[in-house]
Amino acid sequence: MIAGLYRAGDSPLHRTGAGTKLLALVLFGTLLLSVASPIVAAGGLLLVLGLYLAAGFGARIFLAQLRPVALVLVLLALAQLWLSTPSEALLLVLRFAALVLAAGLVTLTTRTADLVASLERRLSPLARLGLDVGKISLAVSLAIRFIPAVGQIAAEVREAQIARGRRPSPVSLVVPLIVRLLKMADEIAEAIDARS
């Protein structure tokens, strides 16, 4: 879902309310998980593809949603082939891809502010139980905003290690990445204070 990030447009999907789209996503996911037929799951994937086209998004954006999870999809498929049957592997991959793409479509066609406002409205009854709805919605918007930034920092750390003659590995990336993220978190908290 996070990989999407809003792309301006005037399609019917862009104009549909955030709450409606979130509800439709939940229903779509539930239906997808309740069917056991690869053909139906493939139909779900085709439906999502059709919605991408209806929203004005081409193959580049469609594939960009799948790229971050491509490795996971391959690993899942291989695991299922090993543990189960080709039909099960196909079903799992189709379901997962359709869900990721559908969630991506929600963020691509919905402003973060609208998603957050919708979330706030739905969570507002819980405020009576002491839940700070404002903080939750701010956390959601920050998560969406900073996913690309985290990716960029990871790339910088990786480049710095290569430049110094080290071959980067997931383990060698983790510590400097976490240190920089913690520093960034401090600065963001300070900035939010300053703008409040």
Add this chain to the structure above:
Amino acid sequence: MISIEGVRLERGGRTVLSGLDLTLAERRIGVVGANGSGKSSFARLVNGLLLPSAGRVTVDGLDTRREAKAVRRKVGFLFQNPDNQIVYPTVGEDLAFGLKGRGLAKPEIAERVAATLNRFGLEGFGDRLVHELSGGERQLVALAGVMILEPEWLVLDEPTTLLDRRNARAIMAAVAAMPQNVLLVTHDLTLLADFDRVLVFEAGRLATDAAPAAAIDAYLRIAG
């Protein structure tokens, strides 16, 4: 007017600033000093991001310790790195962030966002993704996000350090056109030529407080 009375600041068991007694009322005030001299901490004291360990800081009589929220409405703060200041994915949403926090109605927010985009030459940027903008554009968006709240003072902490000359000039041109009082922390001494007053920090103390030419001479002697 900003009043700093008998201020000492300690962080992590270390004295970062001490012996500060001054009043700030000029329209353009520069702050210079070597890395670690305490100039950024000084800037953070002014809008209550940091609170003094001793003494007090007031803005138009409002104490930063007791009335932090009211102080921050008067004093906007622009950080060095816009990436950590912009909290929403798109430009328009981010500009609206501070206004929502102040409880403004949606139509008024939309109107002020549009006016601010226009004022900063960011027409058409409302739906642009922040992470796709250049460094200069991001700093301009961060500045617009501060100025949309119409503070009386603007504190800028090395706002041009990460920018090329062209973008630095664009940011400073936007700042120069502002009617607000400005406190600018910088290493770029050329930005301070037209300022009314320059403070030079050294090792946590105010070493010089003078007009730009004299203060810059003093700083260059200290810096070596």
